[in-house]
Each structure stands twice: as structure tokens, then as C-alpha cells.
Amino acid sequence: MVMPQALLEKSVxxxxxxxxxxxxxxxxxxxxxxxxxxxxxEETTENNVSGGEERRLGAVVLRGNNVVSISIL
Amino acid sequence: MVMPQALLEKSVxxxxxxxxxxxxxxxxxxxxxxxxxxxxxEETTENNVSGGEERRLGAVVLRGNNVVSISIL
Amino acid sequence: MVMPQALLEKSVxxxxxxxxxxxxxxxxxxxxxxxxxxxxxEETTENNVSGGEERRLGAVVLRGNNVVSISIL
Amino acid sequence: MVMPQALLEKSVxxxxxxxxxxxxxxxxxxxxxxxxxxxxxEETTENNVSGGEERRLGAVVLRGNNVVSISIL
Amino acid sequence: MVMPQALLEKSVxxxxxxxxxxxxxxxxxxxxxxxxxxxxxEETTENNVSGGEERRLGAVVLRGNNVVSISIL
Amino acid sequence: MVMPQALLEKSVxxxxxxxxxxxxxxxxxxxxxxxxxxxxxEETTENNVSGGEERRLGAVVLRGNNVVSISIL
Amino acid sequence: MVMPQALLEKSVxxxxxxxxxxxxxxxxxxxxxxxxxxxxxEETTENNVSGGEERRLGAVVLRGNNVVSISIL
Numbered sequence: 001m002v003m004p005q006a007l008l009e010k011s012v013x014x015x016x017x018x019x020x021x022x023x024x025x026x027x028x029x030x031x032x033x034x035x036x037x038x039x040x041x042e043e044t045t046e047n048n049v050s051g052g053e054e055r056r057l058g059a060v061v062l063r064g065n066n067v068v069s070i071s072i073l
Numbered sequence: 074m075v076m077p078q079a080l081l082e083k084s085v086x087x088x089x090x091x092x093x094x095x096x097x098x099x100x101x102x103x104x105x106x107x108x109x110x111x112x113x114x115e116e117t118t119e120n121n122v123s124g125g126e127e128r129r130l131g132a133v134v135l136r137g138n139n140v141v142s143i144s145i146l
Numbered sequence: 147m148v149m150p151q152a153l154l155e156k157s158v159x160x161x162x163x164x165x166x167x168x169x170x171x172x173x174x175x176x177x178x179x180x181x182x183x184x185x186x187x188e189e190t191t192e193n194n195v196s197g198g199e200e201r202r203l204g205a206v207v208l209r210g211n212n213v214v215s216i217s218i219l
Numbered sequence: 220m221v222m223p224q225a226l227l228e229k230s231v232x233x234x235x236x237x238x239x240x241x242x243x244x245x246x247x248x249x250x251x252x253x254x255x256x257x258x259x260x261e262e263t264t265e266n267n268v269s270g271g272e273e274r275r276l277g278a279v280v281l282r283g284n285n286v287v288s289i290s291i292l
Numbered sequence: 293m294v295m296p297q298a299l300l301e302k303s304v305x306x307x308x309x310x311x312x313x314x315x316x317x318x319x320x321x322x323x324x325x326x327x328x329x330x331x332x333x334e335e336t337t338e339n340n341v342s343g344g345e346e347r348r349l350g351a352v353v354l355r356g357n358n359v360v361s362i363s364i365l
Numbered sequence: 366m367v368m369p370q371a372l373l374e375k376s377v378x379x380x381x382x383x384x385x386x387x388x389x390x391x392x393x394x395x396x397x398x399x400x401x402x403x404x405x406x407e408e409t410t411e412n413n414v415s416g417g418e419e420r421r422l423g424a425v426v427l428r429g430n431n432v433v434s435i436s437i438l
Numbered sequence: 439m440v441m442p443q444a445l446l447e448k449s450v451x452x453x454x455x456x457x458x459x460x461x462x463x464x465x466x467x468x469x470x471x472x473x474x475x476x477x478x479x480e481e482t483t484e485n486n487v488s489g490g491e492e493r494r495l496g497a498v499v500l501r502g503n504n505v506v507s508i509s510i511l
Binding site for chain 2: 001002003004005006007008021023037064065067068069070071072073
């Protein structure tokens with residue numbers, strides 16, 4: 001069995017794609033997380049699904065309770 | 074009586090279909106979960122109900138509080 | 147006085163109808179539940195109120211915080 | 220001072236009207252409740268405000284966090 | 293400093309106006325409350341903002357997590 | 366570092382502007398708050414952004430989980 | 439690994455951009471935060487995405503559960 005936190009630990013320093021509750025998708029290097037699934041991403045970009053623009057966000061802290069899913073890229 | 078966590082335990086390494094709060098449906102192999110019903114899916118695909126496209130998501134961590142239901146396939 | 151958990155216990159192996167927060171109605175045999183009102187249904191069908199179609203879902207785990215009410219059939 | 224739980228206790232076996240978060244109104248005999256305000260109603264009917272139809276639901280367990288208010292009839 | 297619970301305590305047996313999350317406004321005599329801000333109102337009326345009608349609700353238990361604010365009248 | 370609760374403490378008896386989750390903006394004198402950020406305002410007015418009317422609310426208790434932000438005026 | 443709280447600590451007295459659940463974006467100097475990710479911003483401005491206006495808010499306390507993400511500028 002692969003525990004969710006264990007997979008996140010293995011994914012530190014890898015690129016991930018985060019889906020947020022409001023539909024935003026952030027891509028970046030996962031550099032940390034805590035037990036509430038608050039996360040730190042670096043070199044983050046926001047890929048808006050509807051439009052084609054990409055926004056560069058740099059270092060970002062995300063609150064866990066807005067995160068729907070984390071895909072390991 | 075079948076406890077919810079017991080059924081999930083029996084379903085590890087089986088294919089499941091997850092319904093999320095925002096209406097998305099993910100299908101994949103359940104490889105783990107924790108007491109908050111955070112889950113790990115592998116070989117995940119997103120089956121959008123309205124459109125016909127299927128998106129391949131690979132390994133995904135899902136936060137339990139966005140999960141509505143898990144169907145064992 | 148009939149405690150909610152006591153009524154659920156008496157309803158194990160009986161058919162119930164679950165109303166979810168998003169308006170879905172699931173019908174199935176209640177085979178288990180836990181203290182968070184997470185539930186296990188078997189032989190589950192989804193009865194969409196607006197349309198006439200019925201979807202067969204088999205064994206389903208439901209997260210308690212998406213459940214509005216449980217009617218004993 | 221009348222504590223909320225005390226008024227509910229005094230209302231057991233009386234008819235109450237429950238307003239749910241999604242706007243539904245249920246009427247029935249309150250037969251039990253717990254500390255989360257999960258409730259058991261018997262001889263329950265759903266009175267849809269917009270339409271004139273009344274649905275008979277029988278014995279129902281309601282999750283407290285979907286309940287907005289309980290009026291003693 | 294006036295603690296929120298202290299102001300509520302001083303307001304017992306006074307008339308208050310409650311604003312609920314769904315926009316409803318209830319007016320009544322506050323007869324009790326608990327640490328979750330669940331409340332008991334008596335001689336309650338619902339003043340719908342949009343329409344002019346007033347509904348008499350009598351004794352009502354309100355769940356604290358649906359209450360936005362309490363104005364002392 | 367200025368802790369959030371410390372700034373609130375320094376703001377007691379000062380005028381603040383509260384933004385609520387439903388978009389309402391209340392202005393008043395902050396007379397108290399607790400650890401859940403439940404607050405007491407006095408001489409409160411509601412400034413509706415869209416319309417020009419101002420409503421006088423007097424003494425108000427606000428539940429912390431409906432508060433988005435507090436600006437010190 | 440960079441814990442979320444550690445990155446916030448390093449960002450005290452730096453300018454940050456906060457995305458709130460309702461879509462507002464606040465920019466200001468982070469002067470403090472607590473374990474719930476409640477935050478204190480100073481010299482805060484609200485940058486409305488849709489319109490071009492900028493509102494000056496000064497010192498602001500934000501409740502953590504309305505914060506989606508914090509970008510370090």
C-alpha cells in the first residue's frame with residue numbers, strides 16, 4: 001500500500017500539477033508540504049484551462065484545503 | 074457489517090471509480106489511502122461526463138474532502 | 147429516544163435511499179457505516195431525479211460529509 | 220436560559236419542521252438526535268416550497284451539518 | 293473588551309435579529325445559546341428581504357454554523 | 366512579527382471594516398473578539414457596495430468563519 | 439524539504455500576493471501569520487483582476503481559511 005503522504009514525500013523536488021477547488025491548475029516543483037497538505041511549489045506557473053495564457057508565480061504556498069488533487073508529472 | 078475503511082482495504086490494487094465534489098470522475102488503480110480518505114490512484118484517467126475526451130493523469134494524490142464516493146469496479 | 151447511529155445499525159442489510167449534497171439519490175443495501183457516517187452500499191443504483199436513466203454502481207463507499215439524509219425503505 | 224439541546228430533548232416525540240441547507244423543508248416526528256444535531260425523524264414528509272407536491276419519506280436520518288433550523292410545531 | 297459570548301449572555305430574553313448564511317433574516321427573543329453559537333429563539337418571525345411577507349415560526353433551534361451575525365435590537 | 370491576534374488586540378475600541386464571505390462590508394467599533402475570530406462590533410453600519418444605502422445595525426456579534434478580512438481604519 | 443510555515447517565516451517583511459477564495463487578490467507586506475495561516479498584511483492594496491481600480495486597505499488581518507495561495511514577490 002502507498003500512503004498519500006509517502007507518495008508526496010517521494011515527489012519532493014519533482015514537478016507536479018495541482019488542481020485547485022476553483023478550477024485553477026498550477027504546475028511547479030514540489031519543494032515541501034505538511035500534514036494538512038499545505039504545499040510549497042517553486043517555479044510555479046498557472047495554466048488556465050479556458051484561456052491560453054500562462055502566468056508565472058514563482059514560489060507559492062498553497063493551503064491544503066483548496067487542493068483537489070496532485071498529479072506527479 | 075462492512076466498515077467503509079475495510080472495503081477500501083480490500084480494494085487496494087483494484088480499479089475504482091472516484092466521483093469528486095466538482096463532478097469529475099477519475100478511474101484508476103487504488104494503491105493507498107489514509108484515515109482522512111486521502112487516496113492514491115495509479116494509471117488514472119479522467120472521464121469527463123459531458124465531453125467525450127479522456128485525460129491520462131498517471132499517479133494522483135486526492136484529498137479526501139473532495140471525494141464524494143468510491144465505486145469498486 | 148432513537149439515536150441516529152442506532153437507527154442506522156438496525157438498518158444494516160436493509161435497502162436505503164441516500165440523498166447527497168449535489169442532489170444525487172442513491173439506492174442500495176446498507177452494509178456498513180462508521181462514526182463519520184461514511185457508508186457502504188451494495189447493489190447500488192443512482193436514480194437521477196431529472197432524467198429517467200438509472201445507473202448501476204455496485205459496491206460504493208460514500209463519504210459522510212456529502213450525505214444529507216438516509217431514508218429507510 | 221434554554222440550551223438548544225434542552226429544547227430538542229423536550230421536543231422528542233413532537234412534530235418539528237426542519238429547514239435544510241439546500242432549501243428543502245422536512246416535517247416529521249422527532250424521535251432522536253445526537254450531539255452533532257444528527258436527527259431521526261419518523262412519518263417524515265418533504266414539503267417542497269416551490270411545487271405543491273408532498274413526498275412521504277418515512278423514517279429518515281439527517282446529518283446535522285445540513286440542518287439550518289428546527290421549528291417546534 | 294466585550295467577548296462575543298458575554299454580549300450574547302447579556303442579550304438573553306432580549307429581541308435579536310439573526311442573519312443566516314442563505315440570506316434569511318430571523319427576528320425573535322433569544323432564550324439560549326451554546327458554545328457552538330447554536331441558538332434558541334422564541335416568538336420568531338422570518339422577515340424575507342425581497343418579499344414583504346412575514347412568516348411566524350414560534351420556537352426555533354438554529355445551528356451556529358449557519359449564523360452570520362446577531363444584531364441586538 | 367505581528368501576530369494576527371495581537372493586531373486585533375491593539376485595534377480594540379478602534380474603527381474597523383469587516384469583509385464578510387457573502388460580500389457584505391460592515392464598519393464599526395471593534396469592542397471584542399475571541400480565539401475563533403468571532404467579533405463584537407458597536408455602532409455598526411452596513412455599507413452595501415452595489416447600492417448606496419447604509420443600514421445601521423448597532424451592536425453586532427459576528428461568527429468568525431464568515432469573516433474574510435478585517436481592515437483597521 | 440521546505441515546510442510551508444518555514445517559507446512564510448522567511449517571507450515576513452517581504453511583499454506577497456494573496457489569492458482569496460472569492461477571487462480577490464491582495465498585495466502587501468507580510469508582517470505576521472499564525473498556525474491557522476491567519477495573516478497580517480501592511481500597506482495592502484486590492485488589485486481587482488476584472489477592473490483596473492486599485493483599493494488601498496492599509497493594515498489587514500486575513501482569516502486563513504479564505505486564503506488559497508500566497509506568492510512571494
